[in-house]
Amino acid sequence: MNKLILGILVLICGAVTANAHPVSFQGAVSLMSYNKEKENELLLTYSFDRQWAVGLNYFKMENFEFTIPRINFLAKRWNNDDSQGNIYLSAGYGSDRSYDEIKGVALGSVEADWESRKYYTSIQYNKFFRQDSDKADRTDYEHIKGRLGVAPYLAEFSELNTWLIVQFDKENDKAIETTQFIRMFYKNAMIELGATIGGGWAFNYMVHF
Known part of the structure; x- marks a missing residue:
């Protein structure tokens, strides 16, 4: 029985080692934070x-703050012998505080990922539809994020897992931003330390309860 429980835990935690999913295992509470300069x-x-999760999303940039209750849905999952793929859909409505x-x-939002113990890739598209978006200071906000990752070594659930990640971001009409991360994952907690090609910083973390 103990081996069975351990196996289930490894399967659950291995599924989130490479990516912070908007829907986790049933009954899980997840806290995720993504931070960089001015965002x-x-x-x-x-x-x-x-397949379902409810959440609260807080997003802040220089000129606005979004606070949005949301619903997340696991639309499709592919389980293979040594890898997994997922498609997630999310929607929400809340407040935009600006000016x-x-x-x-x-x-x-729509997000797709594929991962194994060694490699992973993901792409995410978010769009925030703002009231009075026809005004020059309150346009809709779009964000596309793509990620590629590799684990330099394979570790067990009870050991420190490390990933090397490159991330590409495209926000509205801005140029594509490239960020390099090192990710450290141990049991139910993860941190990412990153730097952009232009010299900016990035720091992310995630905890499952």
């Missing part, structure tokens, strides 16, 4: 089913 995001989720005003904002 911070915090996401708290509760997976009440193996001393509070307006409505809606979120639509």
Whole structure:
């Protein structure tokens, strides 16, 4: 029985080693934070089913803050002998605080990933639909994020897992930004330390309860 429980834990935690998923195992509470210069995001989720999670998303840039309750859905999963693929859909509606005003904002998101113990890749598209988006200071916000990762060595669940990651970001009409990360994952906690090609910093973390 103990071996069975350990095997289940390894399977669960191995599935999140390479990526912070918007839907985790049933009953899990997840706290995720993504931070870089002039941009911070915090996401708290509760997976009440193996395919569904509810969450609260806080996103801040220089000129605005979004606070959005959201629902996440695991639309498709592929389980292979040594790898896994997933497609997730998310939607939400909340408040947009900017320029001393509070307006409505809606979120639509799609995310796909594939991972093994050695490699992983993911792509995510987020769009925030802002009230009065026809105004020059309140346009919709789009973000595309792609990631490639490799583990320089294979470690067990009870050991420190390390990943080397390169991330590509495209926000609205800005140029593509490239960030290099080192990820350290131990049991239910993960941190990422990164630097952009232009010399900026990045720091992410994730905890599962």
